[in-house]
Amino acid sequence: MRRVDYYLTAVGRIRPGGNGSRLANGRRTAPALALAALLIGAALWRFFPGLFPQATQTAQPGARRPATPVAAEEARVEDFPVVLTGIGTVVPLATSIVKSQISGQLLEVNFVEGQMVKAGDLLAQVDARPYRHALAQNEAQLQRDLAILRNAERDLQRYRSVSSKVKYAVSTQQIDTQESLVSQYKGIVAIDEATVDAARLNVAYCRIMSLIDGRAGLRQVDPGNFVGPNDQNGVVVVTQLNPITVVFTIPENRLQPVLQRFRAGAKLGVAAFDHGHVVALAKGELFALDNQIDSSTGTVKLRARFANDDEKLYPNQFVNVDLVVETLRDAVTIPRAAVQGEAQNPFVFVIGPGDKVGVRRVTLGPSGDGRIVVEEGLKAKERVVTEGADNLRDGAVVSVPEPAPAGHEKRTTKSPAS
Incomplete structure (x- = not known):
């Protein structure tokens, strides 16, 4: 089936x-x-390459690995400035809020907004008529009391003259009373004189003057308004722009080198830069240090002074600050990119004979502008790897591209118009 x-x-x-x-x-x-x-x-x-011994032994024992392309640069000897970087604010040496010292109606404003003014320049005027009338009244009171004083002094002189010629003609009590009356009138006259001086001062205060040299800001009050000493904004703010200062901070662990140099009388240069730390705005020198460390931030305040003739620094402006503490003479420096490893154990790849690299432990110093000082472990003219070090090991062979000839660079960068 x-x-x-x-x-x-x-x-x-x-x-x-x-x-x-x-x-x-x-x-x-x-x-x-x-x-x-x-x-x-x-x-x-x-x-599991051990299971296939023939496949792993196909390469020839004497074969050389291809050279690793890298970029290199020689260590060079140069004067290296030790720079501390901080963040600061432009602070004027003097700022004056111009206020009226008396109460009254503002009659005139005698400045232009943004104008440069000198100490003693007239900025505004307050109605002085009430104060002139008060001065005239006080002067009249002084004249009256002076007349009374002179009359009392003449009476005292007559009493003494009569008493010296005719014995017991004038009692001693009467002479003492007249002497006391003269002293009393002298006190009244002194009060009147002080009152007159105060009245004259009030009249002078009707002319509002600038107390410092600087630039006038925007007008805070218009003519016709009532002004007085209690006005918070005043009439105008005058700010000194040249010279001007910058207040900035540095970490407390960087204070001692600055303090030692400053107390020794060294002039420490300071440069102010814009927000991006690219454009240099002004150069000056360290002016003063604060007397205490801010415990909340661990920083200390420093003040630098700038001539600011071109007025590139403006009050309350945010700036980056470079403080040159000292300049290391004949220091060995390399690019910062050449340093490998951790901060505790830094090393560099040094290119030796046959273009073989070796690992070299180094002792580093201060850094800045993309370069760093090598205090120990490297000599001038030795070449170090700056790019391509990620896949290197001790004894590896590298290839460094030759720089383009100078004439070729000039031809390639030459402007067509020339």
């Missing part, structure tokens, strides 16, 4: 099948098995 095989189709029907169906299934599974075997073999060769 013939045997009939059945298999399930994709739609669930049972169809008869024979040897031809088995052969078709075998042809479909053979490529999948071959691909799986290939992937397993590749994984074993990648992670």
